[in-house]
Amino acid sequence: MDNYEVTLKLLLETLQASKAATESKEDKHEISVGISNRHLHLSQKDQNSLFGEGYQMTKLKDLSQPKQYACKETVTICGPNGAIEKVRILGPVRSKTQVEILEGDCYKLGVVTQARLSGDLQGTPGITLVGPKGSVQTTEGLIVAQRHIHMTTEDAMHLGVNDGQIVAIEVSGPRGGIYNNVAIRANDSSALECHIDIEEANAMNVNSLSKIKLIKQKF
Amino acid sequence: MDNYEVTLKLLLETLQASKAATESKEDKHEISVGISNRHLHLSQKDQNSLFGEGYQMTKLKDLSQPKQYACKETVTICGPNGAIEKVRILGPVRSKTQVEILEGDCYKLGVVTQARLSGDLQGTPGITLVGPKGSVQTTEGLIVAQRHIHMTTEDAMHLGVNDGQIVAIEVSGPRGGIYNNVAIRANDSSALECHIDIEEANAMNVNSLSKIKLIKQKF
Numbered sequence: 001m002d003n004y005e006v007t008l009k010l011l012l013e014t015l016q017a018s019k020a021a022t023e024s025k026e027d028k029h030e031i032s033v034g035i036s037n038r039h040l041h042l043s044q045k046d047q048n049s050l051f052g053e054g055y056q057m058t059k060l061k062d063l064s065q066p067k068q069y070a071c072k073e074t075v076t077i078c079g080p081n082g083a084i085e086k087v088r089i090l091g092p093v094r095s096k097t098q099v100e101i102l103e104g105d106c107y108k109l110g111v112v113t114q115a116r117l118s119g120d121l122q123g124t125p126g127i128t129l130v131g132p133k134g135s136v137q138t139t140e141g142l143i144v145a146q147r148h149i150h151m152t153t154e155d156a157m158h159l160g161v162n163d164g165q166i167v168a169i170e171v172s173g174p175r176g177g178i179y180n181n182v183a184i185r186a187n188d189s190s191a192l193e194c195h196i197d198i199e200e201a202n203a204m205n206v207n208s209l210s211k212i213k214l215i216k217q218k219f
Numbered sequence: 220m221d222n223y224e225v226t227l228k229l230l231l232e233t234l235q236a237s238k239a240a241t242e243s244k245e246d247k248h249e250i251s252v253g254i255s256n257r258h259l260h261l262s263q264k265d266q267n268s269l270f271g272e273g274y275q276m277t278k279l280k281d282l283s284q285p286k287q288y289a290c291k292e293t294v295t296i297c298g299p300n301g302a303i304e305k306v307r308i309l310g311p312v313r314s315k316t317q318v319e320i321l322e323g324d325c326y327k328l329g330v331v332t333q334a335r336l337s338g339d340l341q342g343t344p345g346i347t348l349v350g351p352k353g354s355v356q357t358t359e360g361l362i363v364a365q366r367h368i369h370m371t372t373e374d375a376m377h378l379g380v381n382d383g384q385i386v387a388i389e390v391s392g393p394r395g396g397i398y399n400n401v402a403i404r405a406n407d408s409s410a411l412e413c414h415i416d417i418e419e420a421n422a423m424n425v426n427s428l429s430k431i432k433l434i435k436q437k438f
Binding site: 102 | 321322397398
């Protein structure tokens with residue numbers, strides 16, 4: 001090739017790479033949304049302390065994730081500055097108690113916590129739970145839920161993402177925008193759904209009929 | 220110019236234009252944030268009905284915008300599904316009563332409204348206000364505040380934006396992201412500050428010490 005062809009080839013490759021980067025940024029996938037209010041998951045031990053040995057929770061309704069359900073029962077959660085009543089229990093029991101509150105609840109309760117994924121509880125603060133048969137002072141497990149997208153490993157393959165990958169989500173509409181740091185949670189017992197909390201939903205006017213778009217981020 | 224030079228010039232111009240567009244997209248400016256909870260502005264007539272003729276509000280504190288202040292006084296706002304007590308009044312009185320609630324309050328009150336800029340009240344619903352001397356059923360003025368950035372016309376010139384322009388804002392940090400549809404409100408009696416409500420702040424972990432970045436959007 002002469003000089004002319006080499007220069008032309010280089011410039012065309014640069015243009016194509018720039019175009020590909022832009023298109024990849026716009027690689028979006030529509031996903032249903034599940035909106036969480038504050039709630040908690042109890043260990044068997046803590047359930048016994050709050051509701052009594054042998055107590056059976058009453059299922060209120062099934063949740064979108066397989067085998068997960070909301071219970072009729074609620075507890076009061078208490079911090080140094082205040083209490084929040086009627087916080088919903090989700091079943092079944094887990095190995096560790098986990099209390100998921102809203103950022104706005106931190107002020108009311110007088111606590112400081114972090115956005116964490118379910119199960120990632122090391123170093124998080126505890127909180128006081130009060131039930132009909134007693135109270136429990138947990139030593140950890142108080143979190144604000146980090147936004148995440150549940151999916152099967154097949155969904156993940158189809159969407160071109162992996163379990164644990166961090167993506168962004170885009171919301172359309174007059175209050176729309178982009179939330180960064182959304183974790184992919186892919187395993188074979190999940191239904192495809194993006195989970196955000198009620199403050200995140202309200203801030204962008206998302207409701208249970210909304211769809212969000214997955215955006216793969218470049219780091 | 221021969222063919223080689225013409226082609227080269229065209230390709231270089233295309234690359235430069237593409238680079239300029241990318242840089243313009245990343246043109247960001249750090250701005251302080253003001254976070255609003257639900258509040259209302261009263262007309263003199265409605266203030267008279269709620270607090271009695273000749274009543275003087277007690278200033279609680281000055282706000283960041285010149286001549287604006289929070290009053291010690293509050294009212295109860297009531298919708299078909301419920302009431303919210305202790306909603307703060309901001310002074311001074313305005314020509315029209317304007318009640319600014321959170322998206323989450325809509326469910327509690329049982330009302331549907333829209334994100335609107337202050338003063339843009341046509342077609343918005345009314346609400347019942349209850350004060351110590353009486354109640355008022357407004358016919359319009361119930362809004363969720365559209366996020367906006369106050370600034371002087373000099374700030375606007377410096378930032379390269381105009382009054383009424385729609386921009387986006389970027390929030391950094393582990394719960395960060397981008398809010399679209401942020402209106403520029405430029406006039407000579409404003410202090411430079413981005414106003415979002417408490418749900419928008421909590422959703423991205425913004426507090427009164429946070430800075431946001433202005434992003435000019437391409438339409």
